[in-house]
Amino acid sequence: MTAWTEGKLIAKKHWNDNLFSLHIHASVPLFEAGQFTKIALDIDDKRVGRPYSFVNAPHEQYLEFYVVTVPEGELSPKLLATKEGDTIWVQTRPVGFFVLSEVPQGKTLWMLASGTALGVFLSILKTVTPWERFENIVLCHAVRQAESLSHHELIEQFKKEHPTQFQFVPFVSREETPGAFSGRITTALENGSLEKHTGFTFSPEESQVMICGNPEMVKECMTLLQEKGLKKHTRKEAGHITIENYWK
Numbered sequence: 001m002t003a004w005t006e007g008k009l010i011a012k013k014h015w016n017d018n019l020f021s022l023h024i025h026a027s028v029p030l031f032e033a034g035q036f037t038k039i040a041l042d043i044d045d046k047r048v049g050r051p052y053s054f055v056n057a058p059h060e061q062y063l064e065f066y067v068v069t070v071p072e073g074e075l076s077p078k079l080l081a082t083k084e085g086d087t088i089w090v091q092t093r094p095v096g097f098f099v100l101s102e103v104p105q106g107k108t109l110w111m112l113a114s115g116t117a118l119g120v121f122l123s124i125l126k127t128v129t130p131w132e133r134f135e136n137i138v139l140c141h142a143v144r145q146a147e148s149l150s151h152h153e154l155i156e157q158f159k160k161e162h163p164t165q166f167q168f169v170p171f172v173s174r175e176e177t178p179g180a181f182s183g184r185i186t187t188a189l190e191n192g193s194l195e196k197h198t199g200f201t202f203s204p205e206e207s208q209v210m211i212c213g214n215p216e217m218v219k220e221c222m223t224l225l226q227e228k229g230l231k232k233h234t235r236k237e238a239g240h241i242t243i244e245n246y247w248k
């Protein structure tokens with residue numbers, strides 16, 4: 001049975017009508033950046049919880065969760081309707097293996113995110129580990145519309161602090177946006193334009209790739225990378241691709 005800790009919503013940031021960040025005060029044990037927990041609301045006398053990745057780094061005081069409203073979903077529309085001061089339950093024990101301690105060494109770390117999966121990478125990038133371990137870091141964020149690109153200030157801060165080590169590559173699939181790739185990440189993987197743009201190639205010798213978000217995006221990216229000689233990483237057999245799906 002899930003053990004729950006009572007959290008208080010201390011602030012909420014709306015990135016657009018469907019996307020928002022919850023800032024929660026709750027006492028949870030130390031986690032590793034990249035892990036997730038469940039958050040829950042009591043709805044009609046039933047506790048409804050879903051997994052969400054931490055966006056905050058382990059050392060930060062408040063928890064942040066970055067959520068998209070799935071209109072027909074059970075929990076996310078209710079999370080959208082929460083107000084400061086409301087109780088939000090947080091699963092006491094953080095979980096998950098989408099963490100850098102599970103990722104083998106490489107020269108370039110690629111982080112491929114669709115939608116709200118950006119958050120898990122921000123948590124990792126707020127820690128010192130990726131900057132110490134990898135010579136180059138490329139964060140790709142794929143969204144439908146430009147209004148769903150978020151956390152601009154934090155991303156700018158990473159760019160400023162690591163001007164040669166870090167590249168941010170936004171993808172907007174359903175409209176033309178200056179400064180962003182048009183279309184899907186998979187297209188840019190297939191036609192080589194992502195490698196050309198960043199100046200780095202995907203190779204088993206140099207690359208470690210973390211992919212998170214929409215399961216179809218994860219699967220298709222993995223297939224394309226496997227065609228380039230990269231292998232899925234497992235604890236049994238070291239490889240180059242580490243994945244997390246946000247739904248089935």
Ligand SMILES: Cc1cc2nc3c(=O)[nH]c(=O)nc-3n(C[C@H](O)[C@H](O)[C@H](O)COP(=O)(O)OP(=O)(O)OC[C@H]3O[C@@H](n4cnc5c(N)ncnc54)[C@H](O)[C@@H]3O)c2cc1C
Pocket residue numbers: 036050051052053054065066067068070072073074075076077115116117119244245246247248
């Ligand atoms: C390990 C893990 C970490 C997760 N972290 C996050 C997170 O940080 N932020 C977040 O918004 N969601 C995250 N999710 C998804 C989240 O748990 C919920 O499924 C989501 O918020 C919808 O909940 P719901 O009850 O409203 O609808 P549900 O009934 O749970 O979902 C209905 C459908 O909505 C779609 N869907 C679910 N989540 C998303 C999403 N994030 N983006 C696009 N479509 C989606 C899927 O088609 C799903 O079948 C994560 C899931 C997992 C497994």
Ligand SMILES: NC(=O)c1ccc[n+]([C@@H]2O[C@H](COP(=O)([O-])OP(=O)(O)OC[C@H]3O[C@@H](n4cnc5c(N)ncnc54)[C@H](OP(=O)(O)O)[C@@H]3O)[C@@H](O)[C@H]2O)c1
Pocket residue numbers: 018068069070071072114115116142143144145148171172173174183184185186214216217218220
């Ligand atoms: N984002 C919104 O404006 C919006 C509005 C209302 C409701 N919602 C709710 O939010 C949910 C999720 O929306 P989301 O936009 O965050 O996530 P999403 O549907 O996963 O889309 C995020 C990005 O991933 C791309 N993508 C999807 N499938 C892919 C695949 N197989 N291979 C490669 N790339 C792929 C999308 O491209 P494509 O655009 O080409 O699919 C888009 O660029 C929706 O199901 C809906 O319930 C979202």
